[in-house]
Amino acid sequence: HNLIFNNQTINRYKDTVFEAKGPKVEQLRKLKSSIENIQGCNLKKNATNIVFSDGNPNSQIMIIGEGPGANEDKEGYPFVGRAGILLDKMLLSIKLDRKKVYITNVVNFRPPENRSPTEKEIEIYLPYLNKHIQIIDPKILILLGSTALNTILGDIEVISKVRGKWFKKKIGNCEVFVIASFHPAFLMRQ
Numbered sequence: 017h018n019l020i021f022n023n024q025t026i027n028r029y030k031d032t033v034f035e036a037k038g039p040k041v042e043q044l045r046k047l048k049s050s051i052e053n054i055q056g057c058n059l060k061k062n063a064t065n066i067v068f069s070d071g072n073p074n075s076q077i078m079i080i081g082e083g084p085g086a087n088e089d090k091e092g093y094p095f096v097g098r099a100g101i102l103l104d105k106m107l108l109s110i111k112l113d114r115k116k117v118y119i120t121n122v123v124n125f126r127p128p129e130n131r132s133p134t135e136k137e138i139e140i141y142l143p144y145l146n147k148h149i150q151i152i153d154p155k156i157l158i159l160l161g162s163t164a165l166n167t168i169l170g171d172i173e174v175i176s177k178v179r180g181k182w183f184k185k186k187i188g189n190c191e192v193f194v195i196a197s198f199h200p201a202f203l204m205r206q
């Protein structure tokens with residue numbers, strides 16, 4: 017039943033990111049390859065696949081989660097497990113399809129046993145995430161959960177206080193409106 021959504025089968029293996037048109041695709045290919053070549057990172061050593069992104073790189077909406085779980089590690093795409101199914105429903109409730117937005121994570125390799133990435137691990141991936149945001153150059157950045165919130169906006173406040181509030185942030189040359197929301201995995205635990 018996880019493969020059926022809205023009475024349509026989902027081809028989870030169709031790569032929409034690198035099939036998209038426009039100048040961003042080559043930059044994304046280079047970024048993905050530099051993340052694949054990261055040296056000395058334990059997350060990468062323990063992972064099966066890099067989990068780079070999904071969706072439309074030309075979207076004005078970019079969503080950032082925390083890091084891949086077991087399903088994402090197996091399939092190589094973000095948010096394809098249980099949390100992803102809830103994310104799809106959250107998007108559908110505002111008439112958005114996951115293929116119309118752009119989705120990535122703070123770290124691109126699965127932290128073992130579904131733990132959160134450490135500060136040191138986040139530090140390794142942050143320059144790549146910043147580059148990723150600058151390539152996509154979205155109008156709106158949606159941060160799912162406190163790892164994404166703290167990584168992008170710093171330890172400003174707890175997520176329950178800031179969720180739903182808009183922030184303006186400059187990342188390189190890119191000016192974005194940022195909003196945080198609870199992580200779907202957290203919502204499922206409630």
Ligand code: URA
Nearest residue numbers: 081082083084094095
């Ligand atoms: N949780 C995340 O933060 N990202 C994923 O890709 C999957 C689950």
